[in-house]
Amino acid sequence: MTSVKHMKWWGWGVEGVSFHHEDKPNLAPFVLKAVDLDLHQPPKPPLAFDDLSIPDSRADEDLLSQLSEVVGAEHTHTDPMERIIHTYGKSLRDLVRLRNGDIPRIPDVVVYPLDEDEVQAIVNRVVAADAVLIPFGGGSNISGSLEPRPAESRVVVSVDLGRLNRLIEIDEESGLARIQAGTLGPDIEEQLGSRGWTLGHFPDSFTHSTLGGWVATRSSGMQSDKYGDIADIVKGLRVAMPGETLVIRPLPSTSTGPSVREMILGSEGRLGVITEVTVQVHRIPEQRLVLGYFFPNWEAGLKAMHEISVSDATPSITRVSDARETAFSFATRKKSKGLSSLVSKGLMKVLERKGWDLEQVCLSFIGFEGGKSHVSRQKSLVKEIVTRNGGIVVGKGPGQLYDQKKFDTPYIRDFLLDRGAMADVSETAAPWSKLQQVYDNAVTAANKAYDKIGVKGWVMCHLSHSYHSGACLYFTFAFRHEGIDPLADYDVVKSAIQQAFVDNGGTLSHHHAVGTEHAAWLEQDISAPGVHLIKGVLNAIDPGQNLNPGKILPPSAEPAPAPRHEPAEGLSAH
Template sequence: MTTQSHKNTVPHMKWWGWGVEGVAFNHRDKPNFRPFVLDQVGVDVDVPGTPPPAFEEIDVPAPRIGEELLAELAEAVGEENVYTEDFDRVVHTYGKGLPDLIKVRAGHLPRAVDVVVYPGNESDVQAVLDAVVAADAVLIPFGGGSNISGSLTPPESEERPVVSLDLGRMNRVLEIDETAGLARIQAGVLGPDMEEQLTARGWTMGHQPDSFRHSTLGGWIATRSSGMQSDKYGDIADITRGLRAVQPGRMLVLRPLPSTSTGPSVREMILGSEGRLGVITEAWVQVHRLPENREIIAYLYPSWAAALAAMQEISTSDASPSVTRVSDDRETAFSFSTQKAKKGLKSTVQKGLFDLLERRGWDMDAVCLSYVGYEGGSARVKAEKAIVGKIVRRHGGIKLGSGPGELYDQKKFDTPYIRDYLLDIGAVADVSETATPWSNLLDIYNGTVRAAKDAYAALGVRGYIMCHLSHSYHSGACLYFTFAFPPATEKWEEQIEQYWKVKSAIQQSFVDLKGTISHHHGVGTEHAHWIEEDISEAGVETMVALLRGVDPSRNLNPGKVIPTHREW
């Protein structure tokens, strides 16, 4: 069989980093960024960095797959949709977690996927999966490739052929039930493409994770994703009402019912299963008519404690915002450092406001920036803004207006590019998120910040950790931490070791302080170490029994969700 060159139209991110070629973070028009980074982590961003290597410098191991299985895959999807070229295989071997980026830039490919297959429909998926199982090979579903928890990479010890199943050709909104407010959508559609198809018919799903531009519906379901507007539209677990998933020799079909009482929820079992219980091919999801108005308003609080108290009160008020987000003082300072230079009246107004707040007794190093989103008819938006405004004032906050909110709305998907930029100049940065009850929020925040700082001290590095509250619920909220530091070594293996010491300290603080190990990034391999502490030993045993019942030979994305030592 001949190797195909990559000629299909499925888009992919950079092989070495986030997003698309030609788009990158640049600090030159942000005068406060260099002094901020130099002060906080001791890195001078004006010193030339080390760009990623050219792909030709990467040594990619030869594929380990026989002609017989390749021929069966070609028969299943068409020879033009089977790729064994090095570039395609590398793109599909790693996700976009920090260890992924360090390894791929270093050319560390101990176990690359052997072949990439692009099915065009559900029958293709069934044929591919059945061929893989019959050959005792491994199948790893692939959406947009944005996963940051290690869910896409084959185990280094895996000796069987590894097939990456890219669902990018299955990217259509198939039908809309306008009476029920439901849409049937193929799993391989990227967020922007899906919303474009829905918007053309007057609808929206309202799901906007940070990875929106480069992630798919199937990926959201497989990792239990949350979006920036989940306060109104719900997490993907709330949005997904029915689905179809290909399993070995059969189809799992769940109809789009509003609610059921039919034993343990199979729908819930598939949500977050990361490809281990089958390949999601399509889903029925809740959709909503496009809102008449949409606004995001910025607010400023004098302290983190005041901001959290306001968020909790908003969550129990008569207002139903689409977005409730607030940054701690560290993230607020970072946000201000990434602003472009203000000129003329804008600069004067901001300085005048901050001077006024200082005269009123505000500590401007402790202020916390917040964004609240409103959607709906004019009367509803006006009423909700009035309710939230009173709550903000009651907790000592002030309204900054729609200008900063509009800027946040425009730039909300660009933050991941900063991580690539920092990696170029010798600093590592990544994220960890948790959820916990309102009563525990400050304790877990303080404990996690302390754990990260202790880890930095143990490594002898200057590190930074910041946080924002990203999703509010009746009983609690999600805290989203970002951490960064310059490793005390230039060796990539040691950089990952140091990264893990910080990451592990943060993750351990979550479980020790009564939070979950992941709110919306999934488990993969990065968080599997703590799964038993999160759901108990009996919970893991239940999960193992479920996975083993569906996939007794471990052909479906092995090594993910549960720790390696618990694999059967």
């Protein structure tokens, strides 16, 4: 048996860890008011695993023998649990389908290679057998990038990279680290940290996602203002492609035609299996600090974030929540006692006396990293901008809470799903000049969608990942469903928000990839010639559509598989 650990098959995270509301006295009344959901009602658990109707594996003995020859019989699995774990990611759609036993097509076999040579051999043999290969990292994807096509008639092989989990070496003079693609976020930081380095990449999925997955989906981390998105962090790549290994050397900059490195970023397994990544790493900073701020309203918060982005300040985190998300954050706090409770109440009274509308207050987190003098200077610059925009500093307490809770949000989604509510996210990026327009129209679109399906819904947003020219807006939406066809209602809301993004100058996704969830908006995002370019690249590398087909491109643009011929040299099945 493999030693690779996975999340629970029916939800986020590991067994025994879940969200609960009993120690958060304000949450139940908040949720009742927001989406008309009573949190005190008993939860409805998902189907038991034994009640799932799991189709038999279609893998024949010949292919199973070939795969076992590469990775060993103990790392070649056709048992139902392994196959279900590797069927979907962790999107809301994935979880609803799993909980309802809606699993029309699942992988036929799961293999766990140990190194690049084994990955390359698997790619070659799967393509030679005209089977389908789907790379699997931590399984945290929420854009439909992992599931087999429902009507796929060929054998589907899930290649789990979990055993490729090592830091190979660090070039300390250049600050470059070679890391195997299946390494999870915590293991990356542990291995780098023991030698005094950090990658600085902390997406919401950090605990359960891998370096290769971050590259394949163009991930962004919470501290991207300082360290950059994964596209900025990645300097070199090794990719197992049909019959050959692609090598992108880790050079500081090149002028070598269209960027092949960029083609792999965001490719979602359609151009091959990422086996190794060379990344830019940084010495662990002397000081790391996240401070909380309040703004009187959303407009003031946006203006301050914009000013910070073009100022001399260089924070690691710039985040501000709108009034709705701020209210939700307050509602999820544990009951405070003693001095902290008095300080909190006293601060609100001070803000009231200043004329603030407490229902419009917006909570912000801004992070600082570096030497003590640098952090001190950055704090001063930011405080000046915050004050100029009517905001105030509220200290370290909220920042410490942010650090503690930043990876816990997906557990709340499972908690609500157990109780009959759909909760999900959509995020975008747009220029500063269009952010308010995108925000206003996305909120309006969500509320109109709730009216259309006849439910009381909630939508909230925060700004994060600031750039010189714009920023990311991250929306969370929720509503109670009646259980008749929850995904049909979900599609109405999700589609309305996504369409509002592209109609108002935003992108279909800032860091959650395209997958199947967002493919319908690809042409509106990058134009028809852009789709044609992507189609051409995919067809050139994978004419038989053996590598994770059906992702990124809308179905109407998916190329037809090329006629099968004798395997090319290097693709022999034996």
